[in-house]
Amino acid sequence: MKPLVRNAVLSNYLELSRSLGIDPQVLMKQVGLDAVGLSVPDRWISGAAVTQLLERSAAAAQRADFGLLLAERRRFSTLGPISLVLREEPDARSALELLLRHEHTYNEMLRSRLSEVGGVATLKVGLEPVEGGDARQAVELAVGAFHRFLRGFLGSRWQPLSVCFTHAAPDDPGTHRRLFGPVVEFDREFNGIVLYADDLDTPNALSDPMLRTYAQQYFASIAVTRETTELDRVRELIEVLLPTGRCSIDQVAGSLGVDRRTVHRHLAASGETFSSLVNATRGRLAAQLVASPRRSLTEISGLLGFSAPSAFSRWFRDNFGESPRQWRAAQAGKR
Template sequence: MAKPLARYAALTGFVELGRTLSLDPVTLLTSVGLDPAGLDLQDRWVPAASVARLLELSAATSGRQDFALKLAERRRLSTLGPLSVGIRDEPDARSALRMLIRFQHTYNEALHIRLAERDGLATIRIRFDPGEPVPVRQSVELAVAVTHQLLRHLLGERWHPVSVSFEHGRPADDSTHRQFFGAPLHFDGEYSGILVYTGDLDEPNRLSDPLLRSYAQQVLDTLTTPEEPTLTNRVRELVELLLPSGRCSIEQVARSLGVDRRTVHRHLAKSGETFTSVLDSTRAELAKRMVTGRRYSLTEISEMLAFSTPSSFSRWFHQQFGMSPREWRKQTSG
């Protein structure tokens, strides 16, 4: 399987920030296999893992755990490329955010954003998967910060989220984080992302020009890939929810959706999936995420993913990713 790619635009402002922190940006870029000249070609694609390594190395070399947030401060909406044109002219924050999610692969294939709304609150979950075991703390913080900035662009400087969460631990100095987000911070959390009021997402996009929307649509028509069918997304969400409970079956998923199992099979087939393929890919995704994190022991993870023994989990993990979960965890520790 091909490794995820990211646009060079993800590093907008990197050289300038590096120099203000007395770093040598060119040396750092070349040390992770990136071409410094490529920074002038924002739409050029490079391995997402190399971008992740660069951000971690820059944070470590500068001694600044807030490196990603400082980089985010130099980003503009235009960094999203052609997608920025469509987002700018969506009528409200919700539709703009949904567009960001729908076309996220057009600017960073390693980035996965999910929106869930319930009881007046909207959870924006953000995950960064570079396809190999590298630390991603800075990449995640950059993605969360840029999403926060996008909402601030759309809703105005006075807007603030309900809270901001990160799966990784609290930095020694979180003053930049508190100032940047202006909201309660949770570290070592269940997910990385932003919690907002659903009412905020209904607010009109203050940047929108209805007369330009048709032109924006023409730009979006050049970006490929339709959104996955909603039911397929719901199946993935339910598998992720039910797997740790030991009750993850197609019958249980169908009951939760209020349909029969044949309907589930039919909708998955339209996306080229089966229930088994969704279960396998979701289990692999969860395993990688949990092993990368530090919240659970490897024994706990094996139980949560419904393996009979830790050794069977370890063998399965090695078949999936080419190394043991212990080796993966060691390589992703940053």
């Protein structure tokens, strides 16, 4: 399947869009994404859709610096579980190498590499190509995020030798100059950051050797591997889409950047169908939601993607052997 990215790549996207006077929900809908899903940062969505969203947002806001403004709002925690390990690395070099080695745990579109020659280190930031579209904003978001990451280790006064972009300069490069200083360059042969190699040897004053061991063990136990199955991805998307009322195989396929036949093929290889996954996900969520008296059954019906409470009641009886109200009463009696 086509590369995915964590929802967290759009961290603060809604807030930035509103501050610039554009409607993020309309733009997200145009590319097959859902604003509701952004509340779960570890969910995976189509990288191509995110790239298109950033371009459309920049155009709608008439801000060629949209990607950089989003990068500026990045936090260390945006990287997900790996951020716990990075904080404990002994120096900037070790942290950066770890980040590059595990790119697939937070962004499958990234293809970055670090090289050193003659005392100069070059971080080249690459992205998987997107069919029929520009990726300027996604590139600037990625480079801006790496720049912000390095400053987190090297200090706010740190200055690279150059910050490079292959695309032409915007009409107003003010934001680029503000974030990167006078060293930003356009129309270069690569996207990335050039710095003195010994900058990377800067010790991490916050590193705790004992905590580093624990952090590494924790990350090793939960890290997403490259073999994460399509079944897992489809299951996660179903859970996100159910409350929207638009949980269909077409919607899931669009979020994954493939067609519905591809989704069917991958599910069949695992002995599943889309309907079986939807039903299993509903069953798991229903057991949690109905057991709690804090939500009405009508509200739960909507959260599980049913068009009417009566349809939810029929489904629940078929799967649990009794009505939601009876099942809730029985669970309350067990407490």
